[in-house]
Amino acid sequence: MSLFHLDNRNRSDKHKKIYAYCEIAYTIVDVSAAVLFVIGSVLFFREETTYVGTWLFLIGSILFGLRPTIKLYREYFYLRLGDYEDITHQ
Structure with missing residues (x-):
């Protein structure tokens, strides 16, 4: 099993469930981050709402940082299902 290979999601029903x-x-996470960035952008138009807009940008940035974390989480649980001997032979 290669890490981050598209075929991994179809290896078993458990793989399909993890993928889903x-x-x-x-x-x-993607939609939430995008919404926070749009709202934050609108809040930057008025000086009195810039502080809240900055916080929304920060939270949106953190959410965008979660995106690769979710993929790592998925691959970790694929590995826990077994068949990981060939990862070192890529």
């Missing part, structure tokens, strides 16, 4: 949950989490 991670895709849902990834999409939720």
